[in-house]
Amino acid sequence: MKVFYWVADYSGCGYYRCLLPGSELAKRGHDVMADGRVVPDEAKNGECDVIVGQRVCTEGASHTWQKLARTARGTKLVFETDDDLLSVDPSNKAAHRFYDEDMRRRYVANMAVADLVTTTTEALAERCAEINPNVVVLPNQVPAWLLEHERPVANDLVTIGWRGGASHARDFGELARPLRQFLQHPDFRDRAELHCMGADYTPRVASNHGRTRWTGWHEAVGDFLRAVDFDLAVIPLRPSPFNDCKSDLALLEMSALGIPAVVSGYHGSPYRVLKGYADPVAHLASRASDWTDHLRYLVDNDEAREQLGKQAREWAAGRTIEGNAWRWEEAYRS
Structure with missing residues (x-):
């Protein structure tokens, strides 16, 4: 498989949900790419088997994701999320401000058009399934x-x-x-x-x-x-x-x-x-x-x-x- 990870961050979430599994898939012979900024042309042109978008919800990224959903025939779009971003506690002020109404709306719309949603727990999978029924739980793993x-x-x-x-x-x-x-x-x-x-x-x-x-x-x-x-x-x-x-x-x-x-x-x-x-x-x-x-x-x-x-x-x-x-x-x- 040729897999592109569109990473949202390079901290714990990006490491455990994209970079760590991606590096292991590469060891198994898969062609794996990752970027936190732009989707490369080869991914946009349908040359990837899978594009994994990590919690895609910013305005520019959402425009690209929605276009991929319309045009990337033969490429599976996987929406990856490891938190319930529709339920961020107001006490977490920075995250609550970031995931405002527009961000949450795009988060839902992008999850809805994905071919598959991957997440970490059964509880989160149940909430995601209300938006997109094609959900797979991939529990977090650690390096050996x-x-x-x-x-x-x-x-x-x-x-x-x-x-x-x-x-x-x-x-x-x-x-x-x-x-x-x-x-x-x-x-x-x-x-x-x-x-x-x-x-x-x-x-x-x-x-x-x-x-x-x-x-x-x-x-x-x-x-x-x-x-x-x-x-x-x-x-x-x-x-x-x-x-x-x-x-x-x-x-x-x-x-x-x-x-x-x-x-x-x-x-x-x-x-x-x-x-x-x-x-x-x-x-x-x-x-x-x-x-x-x-x-x-x-x-x-x-x-x-x-x-x-x-x-x-x-x-x-x-x-x-x-x-x-x-x-x-x-x-x-x-």
Whole structure:
């Protein structure tokens, strides 16, 4: 197959949804191209078997996409989206402003004319199917090298880690108070720390005694993953229609690195939906006291952290792009 990925960004979304599967398809002998700006002439002229458009919704890109839908005979148009962009929470101010009424209208129109929609979860697929019934779920995968990577050790403290962007302000609020109380407790203030990677939420848990540090974004996803030094991860999500459609990527990354996690377990959480196989690899927190209880247990028990991390890595071994690229091949050929 000749596949062109029209990438919306080169951060996590573009990496996991386009560049990573595209690189693996290329290793399997497919002719793969990617660009974040323009569609090359050979794609416009029908010389590609598949054009994958990642959440196409800007005005200029939409004009091109709609023209391709009318003229690109013999080329399959695949609309790729990994978030419910029709339900962006107003608290995520930058994204909410960007995905205004016109942007959402074009997002729907472009999804509607695609030959196929690919996405990350069953919950999101159900919402997409209301616009286009031809939807395939391609769960996020990670590169296999993560399973062998030995994460760095920063110090002799138990490092509680959080990773993510500025859009998670309200999500972090689910955790901030119990984590602040935990970090400043006399039993743990000299034994544990919070390390934020990406957005800096350390001021939300700052106290006279609690230990925190922050590392900003890395240029490449691989560089970020190699720098993760967490002993255990916290992955809070606030209940919302947007979060109900999110994938388990944060847990998957940490699991592949052998890092045990405490995750939000509210009804509808992507981690509660995974109940049955996520249970052995993560602790579910539904109340503020759950976060404290799980943190106490994992910080106090080195063996428990090691065992949970081992189980997490064993689970993640089934979620590598090397072992699952056939899903993309099958979807594009169907």
